[in-house]
Amino acid sequence: MDISGRTVLIVGGTSGIGRGLARRFADAGSTVVVGGRNTEQVEGLETVRVDAPIPNPSSPPATTSRETPRSRRPRDDVGRMLTEDLRDPAHISQAEATIAVNLLGTIRVIDAFTRHLVDRAAGDIITVTSGIGFMPFPLMPTYGASKAGVHSYTESLRAHLTGTGVSVTELIPPAVANAGQEKLNPNALPLDGFLDEVVGLLTRDPSPNEIVVERAQPLRWAERDGTYAELLDRRSQPLNTLPGR
Numbered sequence: 546m547d548i549s550g551r552t553v554l555i556v557g558g559t560s561g562i563g564r565g566l567a568r569r570f571a572d573a574g575s576t577v578v579v580g581g582r583n584t585e586q587v588e589g590l591e592t593v594r595v596d597a598p599i600p601n602p603s604s605p606p607a608t609t610s611r612e613t614p615r616s617r618r619p620r621d622d623v624g625r626m627l628t629e630d631l632r633d634p635a636h637i638s639q640a641e642a643t644i645a646v647n648l649l650g651t652i653r654v655i656d657a658f659t660r661h662l663v664d665r666a667a668g669d670i671i672t673v674t675s676g677i678g679f680m681p682f683p684l685m686p687t688y689g690a691s692k693a694g695v696h697s698y699t700e701s702l703r704a705h706l707t708g709t710g711v712s713v714t715e716l717i718p719p720a721v722a723n724a725g726q727e728k729l730n731p732n733a734l735p736l737d738g739f740l741d742e743v744v745g746l747l748t749r750d751p752s753p754n755e756i757v758v759e760r761a762q763p764l765r766w767a768e769r770d771g772t773y774a775e776l777l778d779r780r781s782q783p784l785n786t787l788p789g790r
């Protein structure tokens with residue numbers, strides 16, 4: 546994919562991976578607009594305010610003895626990678642918000658542009674999933690489910706748009722040292738190295754179906770490689786850190 550001389554909108558581009566990619570596209574000579582709620586945290590790029598709607602919690606239990614501080618986190622954590630305790634019914638509001646932002650938000654953003662791109666018979670849509678969408682990390686169950694959902698949706702979208710001139714690419718990051726990952730996972734990839742690898746893969750092929758950096762490959766291909774059960778078992782161990790376990 547040519548990343549120069551393009552017009553690019555990155556929703557979720559006001560921080561982290563999105564903002565880093567935005568700068569790479571801009572440095573290559575593209576016109577870039579980044580979207581998100583906190584547009585004031587972006588300097589040197591055009592911004593647009595985008596706020597994925599978060600539903601009201603659906604009848605959460607008034608109180609529960611197992612309620613953890615995480616399940617009472619404020620709205621602005623939503624859309625990130627959050628842990629949940631599935632033995633605590635209070636997790637449902639977190640689950641609903643995660644699906645609303647990560648899955649429905651993605652679908653809504655794509656819908657806003659699909660007709661236009663198809664009419665132009667040109668353009669590239671890039672979704673962002675995660676290695677966790679292919680290999681669960683059970684401490685983040687709904688986050689993983691949302692990413693598995695975006696993966697499946699991306700595959701269907703590509704089939705729908707075949708022959709239209711609009712390509713669909715899925716970016717599948719591993720843990721990247723950003724958005725709290727650097728504290729949770731000491732092996733998280735430094736952001737700049739990750740972006741270098743992404744841009745290298747993106748520009749190597751006119752319309753790659755998937756961008757899977759080396760560190761993401763064991764997660765992406767665990768089922769094929771016969772390592773799924775062993776990896777899932779290992780990735781389930783941190784459940785012991787939940788209160789009361």
Ligand SMILES: NC(=O)c1ccc[n+]([C@@H]2O[C@H](COP(=O)([O-])OP(=O)(O)OC[C@H]3O[C@@H](n4cnc5c(N)ncnc54)[C@H](OP(=O)(O)O)[C@@H]3O)[C@@H](O)[C@H]2O)c1
Nearest residue numbers: 557558559560561562581582583596597624675720721724
């Ligand atoms: N970091 C990792 O280890 C990792 C691993 C695998 C996959 N990913 C995926 O990569 C993507 C970027 O992650 P990141 O690490 O760069 O996280 P980040 O720094 O927290 O960036 C998240 C972006 O999403 C926007 N956003 C969040 N909630 C929103 C809402 N309700 N409405 C509109 N925009 C919203 C944020 O903008 P505002 O705050 O301005 O609203 C921000 O621009 C995410 O899809 C994440 O799931 C990350």
